[in-house]
Amino acid sequence: MARAPRKQSDRNRGLSRRTLLVGGGAAAGLLIAWGVWPRSYAPNLNAGPTETIVNAFLKIDRSGQIIVIVPQTEMGQGVTTVLPQILADELGADWRTVAVQSAPISPLYANDLLARQWLANDWTRMLGDAGDWAIGQYATRSALMLTGGGTSVPMFHDAYRDAGAAARVLLCKAAAARWGVAWESCDIQEGLISDGGQRRMKIGDVIGDAARHVLPPILPYRQGQDGRLSGQDLPRLDTPSKIDGSHNFAADIRLPDMVFASIRQGPIGDAVLAGLDDRAAGGVTGFLKLVKQERWVAAVASNWWAANKALDLADPVFTLRGAPVSSNAIDDTLEAAFAGSSGQRLYAQGELGPVFEGATILASEYQVDAGLHLALEPPCATARVTEEGAEIWMATQAPGQAREAIANALGLPGEAVTLYPLHAGGSFGRAMDWDVGVQAALIARDMGRPVQLQWSRLEDVIQDRPSAPAHARMAAKLGRNGAIEGWLAKVAAPCALTQTWSRVADGALPHAAAQQAADASTRLAVAGMAPPYAIPNWAVDHYPADVGLPLGFMRGNAHMHGTFFTESFIDELAHLANIEAMSFRIQMLGGNPRLAHCLSTAAALGGWQGGIAGSGQGIAAHMLDGAYAAVMVEAGMEGDRLAVGRIVAAVDAGDQVNPDIARQQIEGGLIFGLAYATGASVRYAGGLPTRAILGRMNLPLLADIGEVSVEMIRSTADPAGVTDLVAPLVAPAIANALYSWTGQRIRSLPLVGTP
């Protein structure tokens, strides 16, 4: 399939392009930075005796095996396939020879794109490029290796392409020297170097020479479209081990002499261990020991079930300081926040005052409950601690921060802690926190033997760090022709990302992190609420609060609530203006043709009947970091049960490297959004969730899934992240569909209520 050559983006100008690469020398590999700064971060990769470190992203074995180094955490999103695919495409590798290996912790792999999104504030924005640069420096120097927010491909696309290109040039030079021809005439396809004529050489046969050559000042990219891997639906590298049960998650690690632990951490908030029945646990077969800390107690046994049973019998009691969290208090706190002094206008365009003055204002109030992660794998880590240091096996989206926290807890220098990054069984943001790794290390040290700590599902639900609960007051003025003349969104919500950063980077206790963020008005809490529509006067205000429930990183983050508010209210305005809901949106999208195209595509594929009464059809649209999507659903009530018969998504996320993996992520996002719309949340009372059984979270099962269609719109734009894109769209699309089905507007999530 012919593909238009992609223009070279300059998004990653500066550090990541320059950090590139030239491996010099032997297997030990010296990295010579390709620019002025950073001058020298040597790659700390290990290499086997037959492997050559080409650069920070690539090792090549003499047998011809291409080993791509990936710093990003695989959580199912396919990143350990997509990033290697970019490199293999540019190198000219045979996909069957490509392997993947996790990156060690190093500044070379800092994700300064996510760092910028997360850490940018009014100060750094005021500084413009200099502020960006400062965050980039901070990210690099602190080795901020982060996975999240769909940033992996936008952040690393150019780095992997450059890494592949550099390797291709070095290999061509090495082969050309042997053949006595000009290296420019050589090329690599399917892992074979050619001299431009009949001669062929295997990559592995000259890789030993390649390191002796130098890169040209300007790195040439592959020309031509023949045999390109980018844009192909290549098989995922993680599939084989995931279909036969051999894939090792944290709980599947087995070490000699290892024992198993379960943990109790008390109710939500500032809870300390007050006491327990030491003797009751002793009768459990296989029980070994209770390990007590200020804020938790773990039981250790020869199998996990015995450890967990021992904890049940020990029946630990905790003292909770401060008011216990409850759903009623959360709602009251959020309502009160609107009257507080910490609210700020964070986005504004035009002048709302004169528009709203004396006019008829349409207003609606919305609310969403905290959304639980409920990844299928509950938090788990395996640890071995000796005099010399510690080894931890865990899945983490912030390995540098996790290692530092573990080292601090053990009183060891960071280098004494080896963190083996594993794939996460879901996560959806949950693995940004590293508590389980610290706990496992402390228990292992106490036991003097390797320990695997597995949180129970109950513990996971109690101690989840869900997405933010939020209340919104939306107001607008409609003009006579149905144009929105003024739009005001006021959102009361704790900032989950600010809290997460305090915990993950600064080691704050969860309740303290929540308190610290109580007065911090931030764009992170209303991300994605700048309307994509052409509205002359609009503003978004954020009212921060501490609701007593520690919150965390989540697939979609603030877009989950923001899009529900925006796309529900737009729909209300369309009906009030008596304009069909899709046309109402499209008339305001003249300046946003990609989003308009998504809307019209979803409507056309879904058989949009205009959202007329009784149709049960609803539509919603959203854009997120260079990706665009619209979702149309058909939904209705069957008795008191919500039934979603069809979901149709149209997505423009640029020129995707592996379109089928992108499609998987869109499908997954739709199902995740469906769960968020109908459940994946609990009520809280007395400092605890009112229920914690997975089967009572209203999570969708196969039988709840009707027809799901995804249309990927062809595009030559740079590939955007897709993990977060469509999940926020499902709840408003269903709410809008239910309005057309029942005439009743549902303004709260979860839509069907939680028992």
Add this chain to the structure above:
Amino acid sequence: MTRFTVNDRPVQYRMDPDTPLLWALRDASNLTGTKYGCGTGDCGACTVDIDGEAVRSCQVTIAHAEGRFVTTIEALSPDRGHPLQQAFAADNVSQCGYCIPGMIMAASVLLRRNADPTDEQIDAAITNICRCGIYPRLRGAIKRAGRIMRGEEQIAAAPPPGITPEAAARTVPALGRPGVQPKR
């Protein structure tokens, strides 16, 4: 008594008879393909085959497994060659992979009884929870596996484990045989 057969081998667990089968399989037999997801029988990640039934192994004690035949994902096929494993690979079903062993075990029991199930029969048999959202591909993959079982389709989507470097080099021109490489 806690004596039964796991993957065609007789075992006796020296554990509390109340221990759920899941934890005997995982922590005593190191058969870690069977996953813990909830402990309440809801998610199905721990599904195994007991005497031809799909059973959530967190809900069965080893005392109740006495004398029965347990098959886990590790023994479903020796080489990822089960039609479901091949169909899951061909249709690019798995994402994080945590639910997959339970899904495949539940579906394998369904297909053994009925190699041509309807959507409704699939929905009734697969009540496992997946949070990544593999559902839109699931019915199609199970039906495809059914076609393979019925001999209507052949696929080779995922390679067997344990290919030797020499065998790989014979198939893939880009690979060399490590044995003939010069020493460093």
